[in-house]
Amino acid sequence: MLDPVSRVRRFNRAVTSAVGALDTSFLGRGRPLGAARVLNAIGHGRSDVAEIRDYLGLDSGLMSRLLRSLEDEGMVETHAHDDDARRRVAKLTRAGRREFAAYEALSNAQAEGFLAHHSQREALLAAMDMIASALTRERVALAEMDPQCEEARYCLGEYYAELGRRFKQGFDVSLSRDPDAKDMRRPRGAFIVATSDTLPIGCVGLKGTDHGYAEIKRLWVAPAARGLRLGRRLMDAAEDTARGLGIALLRLDTNSALPEAGQLYRTTGWREIPRFNDDPYPDLFFEKRL
Amino acid sequence: MLDPVSRVRRFNRAVTSAVGALDTSFLGRGRPLGAARVLNAIGHGRSDVAEIRDYLGLDSGLMSRLLRSLEDEGMVETHAHDDDARRRVAKLTRAGRREFAAYEALSNAQAEGFLAHHSQREALLAAMDMIASALTRERVALAEMDPQCEEARYCLGEYYAELGRRFKQGFDVSLSRDPDAKDMRRPRGAFIVATSDTLPIGCVGLKGTDHGYAEIKRLWVAPAARGLRLGRRLMDAAEDTARGLGIALLRLDTNSALPEAGQLYRTTGWREIPRFNDDPYPDLFFEKRL
DNA sequence: GATATTATCTGACTAAGGTCAGCTAATGCT
DNA sequence: AGCATTAGCTGACCTTAGTCAGATAATATC
Structure with a gap:
């Protein structure tokens, strides 16, 4: 119960369910998680198809299909890359930017919800910084x-x-x-x-x-x-x-x-x-x- | 970059990939995650089928199939409950206990890996305790x-x-x-x-x-x-x-x-x-x- | 004892994620 | 120019997770 490993594992359990909750809230926008991730990657400035695929760890076939489904929805447009016409570059349409903003709002709301009603915000944030730094060391x-x-x-x-x-x-x-x-x-x-x-x-x-x-x-x-x-x-x-x-x-x-x-x-x-x-x-x- | 919400979201990103890594290591034992979760729930002392189902949030049909697959593997045995023959009680076989121990070893190893080479263990653990408490408030x-x-x-x-x-x-x-x-x-x-x-x-x-x-x-x-x-x-x-x-x-x-x-x-x-x-x-x- | 309730199981079905081989078109190399 | 390589796409296929409507058997209720 009190040894270091148990404490880390307690943390893991707590965090796993919190992460799951965010995923669930993302599903609320009626789009599978895979497509939502691609849309968000593009919204965060990743435009090269290969870069997105690499970032999300996706198979090229799957990536292609997810991108196609976002295009069919009217969220994304793709063009050939200026220097190399084999490569494709994806960007959000107006509707896509609106949708991306909605996902951002969800993420922000869940972050704010976590901080809300906690009377030691600064200590909590410092703890999160520390753990994030350790995890991404x-x-x-x-x-x-x-x-x-x-x-x-x-x-x-x-x-x-x-x-x-x-x-x-x-x-x-x-x-x-x-x-x-x-x-x-x-x-x-x-x-x-x-x-x-x-x-x-x-x-x-x-x-x-x-x-x-x-x-x-x-x-x-x-x-x-x-x-x-x-x-x-x-x-x-x-x-x-x-x-x-x-x-x-x-x-x-x-x-x-x-x-x-x-x-x-x-x-x-x-x-x-x-x-x-x-x-x-x-x-x-x-x-x-x- | 420095506002509270960004800091929480940075934490979320860091933690999401860490959680994903643990799931992946669990998959390494050649069993789908769902079955692994059931096996671990039983290993941690949950024996009543309804209790496990409730804990993992599973549909009764799915639960039944996962339990069956673990039985086919020889990891689990089920018996009717002593007081109520409709209810089933699951317990690990010898092979199941060995398998459970292997999952425990994986979890412990990843917890230890996280703490390793960190010269401020106690501060790190305190930060994890704080966040886990806030998340499970x-x-x-x-x-x-x-x-x-x-x-x-x-x-x-x-x-x-x-x-x-x-x-x-x-x-x-x-x-x-x-x-x-x-x-x-x-x-x-x-x-x-x-x-x-x-x-x-x-x-x-x-x-x-x-x-x-x-x-x-x-x-x-x-x-x-x-x-x-x-x-x-x-x-x-x-x-x-x-x-x-x-x-x-x-x-x-x-x-x-x-x-x-x-x-x-x-x-x-x-x-x-x-x-x-x-x-x-x-x-x-x-x-x-x- | 008849009926309702319950715990679990089974079959049929769906969505999502993912793999793989082969295809097309553009580009690089000699 | 000819060939190899690269980026992305398509079709075929598979596994996992999950839903839902009964079926079955035990138990509770009247």
Whole structure:
């Protein structure tokens, strides 16, 4: 009853019936689930027939028939691909977009229903984020992004908020040596964001300098994604990027109030060095030769 | 991307594919899912055909055929019920028990796989408990249990641990006026446990005294189940039980370090009264006339 | 004892999902 | 130009899940 495996299995049971309920509500629109899935895949922007087939794991014959039935219903139109007339591209008709919106409304309603009447929404959402991250761990994607894009700004905002909570004296970005966005763009540096199924869950910045080394900045992992060794993956990616840019020496600063960060650096080949800047927040300094 | 509904839907997507993976692994044993479910239901102790049918939501014709196919495979034997020869009782054969064990092993392996390589197991399990409780909120069952049964002891252990964390001075059961188990058994009192799909998630004790009133003791709600208004449900059940036992006056003590408890009492008809015992831990005392 | 109710089973039927071999037309390669 | 490959389509077929109307036998009710 109380061992970890039983708890996971209890969770599985609870979730299985919830998933079944959503499927049932989808059936309410009078269309088999297979066709509804295809329609939704197209609505979410997947247009290439092969891409949809791959995403939904369908046999090509079945896919073809489902697409045909949606065409007969007037929900979908297909055209030959511009570059390759063998390939087909599907798009929603006006009626199809209306139908897709109805499915979206159902999904949203069930999500809202789940949150409704729960007085600890934020805790519940954090739990869901954590589980979704754990379940899709092997599908976490790292990608270089502009340090001023929406995803990056979200990560940095969360990062600053967390420093504010964890530093006794709080954290004020304007007092810190805020890296210039242009120093974290190629070819001087880079900014890497980890996303799990559209949700940003971590980031790291590689900041170019004019002093013969680059700096690692803004390493952050969302609370929901801790325990997945994402920090290590981000650092590996940042170091690889640095190597690719021909950078031979990396430095970083951190604070002893973030022990898990120091621990990560120490176990991945970083060497503690004396203070190399006058930023008021850090009290620990590291260096790594690539 | 970051609004609550998107986060719930991301969770749904993650979980849907995980559930599908478990179903697929079940298919690996060469038996359709329907038959596998019946076999597992029997393995988990459901023997009455009608009970299984009801649990799995199957049509009686379908159920009959699935049971027949399991019999043909030699996994299951059915007999007429002792008291009513119309009813049938199913039990696993030796081969059926072996097959059931194989399914159990699959379920356990996938649960263990989920937990494996995750360095924050306890946080992950707590998140799963919370979500499972929220999903099965309307299926939380309150039942009177013996205050010394396994479920009750688990709840009390968690309750003491939580007091230890929340009281500045810690909590030592032996210093508190630990209610005698016999005072929380009928007809003097009762002990009520809330369970969600086998997991105990809350409790409350009704302790009989010889002073013309009964006391509410050991009200506890698991962290994973907070926000579901379970505390209120437990209190309602305890008060109903007290009424049923002919008790006209209830008292309780609590501590201002547990503000949510005080809040609950104040909004449900309890009236603050002066200290009525010499227990060192409580600093707030309430009374309610039924 | 007759009649109604029940628990389960059987046969007939349907929908949905899925597989597979072969077809057509476009494209890539030499 | 000729051949192989690729993307998608079609027809034939199968399994699973599910529904529904009786049939059968045991039990409950009057």
